[in-house]
Amino acid sequence: MAQLAAAGANAAALNRICGKNVVVVGGSRGIGLGLVHSFLERGNTVVATTRKAAAAGKLQELQASAPADRLAISELDVSCSTNVANWAQRLSDSTGLRHVDVGHQGGPEGRGGP
Numbered sequence: 848m849a850q851l852a853a854a855g856a857n858a859a860a861l862n863r864i865c866g867k868n869v870v871v872v873g874g875s876r877g878i879g880l881g882l883v884h885s886f887l888e889r890g891n892t893v894v895a896t897t898r899k900a901a902a903a904g905k906l907q908e909l910q911a912s913a914p915a916d917r918l919a920i921s922e923l924d925v926s927c928s929t930n931v932a933n934w935a936q937r938l939s940d941s942t943g944l945r946h947v948d949v950g951h952q953g954g955p956e957g958r959g960g961p
């Protein structure tokens with residue numbers, strides 16, 4: 848995985864990301880969901896995370912309408928570093944990719960994200 852979206856990242860830089868494998872942590876709503884839309888439109892393959900996939904209705908709708916295999920939904924809670932390490936290992940194992948660069952959206956109100 849080569850790229851990652853982070854809240855506040857330079858929009859022009861994000862717009863140059865095309866045809867990559869992108870992880871959007873916190874992709875179920877808000878800024879993260881917008882980034883998922885945007886990355887898909889530019890031909891990227893996206894892994895979008897949520898703490899509860901079953902409750903991520905908008906992400907599921909988007910997955911249903913996205914080109915085949917271009918959007919994967921993955922469960923992740925970044926509040927625990929062990930969770931993040933285990934998730935990254937699972938993702939690496941399942942995709943065969945050697946590394947994952949992770950930035951994230953969202954988090955507790957007023958704390959600027961998890």
Ligand SMILES: NC(=O)c1ccc[n+]([C@@H]2O[C@H](COP(=O)([O-])OP(=O)(O)OC[C@H]3O[C@@H](n4cnc5c(N)ncnc54)[C@H](OP(=O)(O)O)[C@@H]3O)[C@@H](O)[C@H]2O)c1
Binds near residue numbers: 878896955
């Ligand atoms: N909106 C703005 O105008 C604005 C402006 C400046 C900065 N920000 C900052 O940008 C970030 C995103 O804002 P937003 O408005 O898009 O927020 P939001 O609509 O509340 O979305 C938050 C996202 O973060 C995920 N999330 C929350 N806690 C998480 C955790 N512990 N582990 C993993 N994922 C978690 C949520 O996924 P699930 O609930 O599905 O797990 C959801 O996808 C926030 O940190 C906010 O402070 C926002």
